[in-house]
Amino acid sequence: MDDKTKLELKKTAAKIRMGIITAVSSAGSGHPGGSLSLTDILTFLYFHEMRVDPKNPKDPDRDRFVLSKGHCSPGLYSTLANRGFFPVEDLAGFRQTSSYLEGHPSMCKVPGVDMSTGSLGQGIAAAVGMALAGKIDNKDYRVYAALGDGELDEGQVWEAAMAASHYKLDNLTAFVDYNGLQIDGKITEVMNPEPIADKFIAFGWNVIEIDAHDFDQIEEAVNKAKETKGKPTMIIAHSIKGKGVSYMENQASWHGNAPKKDQAEQALAELNEYLNSL
């Protein structure tokens, strides 16, 4: 990836992170930690990779994205808003009665959301269904999905993983946002999912491990997934929960807590400072 492209993606990611803070602090609730850890992947997908058109969000030939870790809706919404699917100002209505920005993604209410999610393990299964539809129809769209590492506790993830490899869905690329933390603490202590890579390899997936905050690595992995025939790809993306906000980084306590007004101001100031430094 050339430096100019990378710089633009970094700037966009910073703006998306600011939108996440705005959304959760306005709502007084929500999930900033896992939204911030996933932001660079969302940025890459929606601003560099995916064939989507904000003017025609239901285009049958579009690439699709399923946020299987649906609680990270602030990350997806901020990405979609910055991409032009709806006004960035609307993020301030997140989780409020007057707004269409549901706590968890709703495909009926929010332009650009491809699948309603929130109950963990179901989004990846729906993504498998979408990829199967693409194969049935001989369409060239790709399906992307993002899973939480804690989400791997759900048995349905593995049912879906088995089906994706059984039906050779090489048009499906999924990410595990591997920030190592779930609500109750370290994933290895709550319910150890390791060895994650070995598990997906055993389930018949092509597995790639990357740094979730390195755009070159994200691009390389996504391209390798596209070149891989006959099997789906799981990109295990090692990330930092709360990435970009100093006091949230690597803190499980910021999984599902909104910053107070002064905390939000500090977070926005940090992100703005970073943006200006680019």
Next chain:
Amino acid sequence: MSEKIATRVAYGKALAEIGKNENIIVLDADLSKSTKTDFFQKQYPERHFNIGIAEGNMMAMAAGLASCGKTVFASTFAVFAAGRAYDSVRNSIGYPHLNVKIGATHAGITIGEDGASHQMLEDIALMRAIPGMTVISPADAVSTAALVKLAAEMYGPVYLRLGRLDVPVIYEDGAQFQIGKGVQLKDGNDLTIIASGFMLDPAIKAAEMLKEEGISARVIDIHTIKPIDSDIIIKAAKETGAIITCEEHNIFGGLGSAVSEVVVKNYPVPMEMVGLEDTFGESGKPYELVEKYGLTPENIFKKSKILLDRKNK
């Protein structure tokens, strides 16, 4: 009337008939030979997908397929479709109102020998509580075939409740049905027997028993439990003044509850309910269980007499 066909068989045959529509995709969870989606599979193997024994995954995959424009029929036993997979049905199909038809076979105690673990008696309650879900419980092969086709033509999620047991064919070939419209099979003015699914045949027989005593019973088939045909129920309440419901389901949350919701809001009359009395079933031959749990014309007859006593007090 002597011919007997299981509604699951009528479902499988209907699917194979409408399968020429290339937009239809059928999913099954390792029960194709029991749910009878194998009829479709034989004709259209490229559009029949086995998801294995993973019902929740099947429902969410169905949602993904439907989001890409497919009309998806997802089949398994009712106990797994509505029970085990409930969360996937609710969140991935119901909430986004996707075009998935759930073909739930082997409902009720008439599955027989498999016993209580497999005898789904709560599915109507669960499914009709999901906003926007259409719930259909056909009584015979003719109505099943017609309603499967109508379900495929309408947009939105549908729960089709089907049985394992061979049951009498009640309707004439070519009979017309509408989703959401009940069918009056017999007129009467002393009371109304409202039935769905397996219980329609015993309901008709009970009406004949009542007739021998000079009691005129109206019989209505409520094949669509949601949206329910309020008009036909209110009319029955006004004209007959007493209603008895008959269902192969827990009396809590099923047809009896749905009918009583309409009755108490619009024209309260005395009601009785025949169904499973808040109990699980057990293993046994289907018709022995039907006897034991009172899903018989005799029990409908007996409760109808109690109902008439209440009405005439």
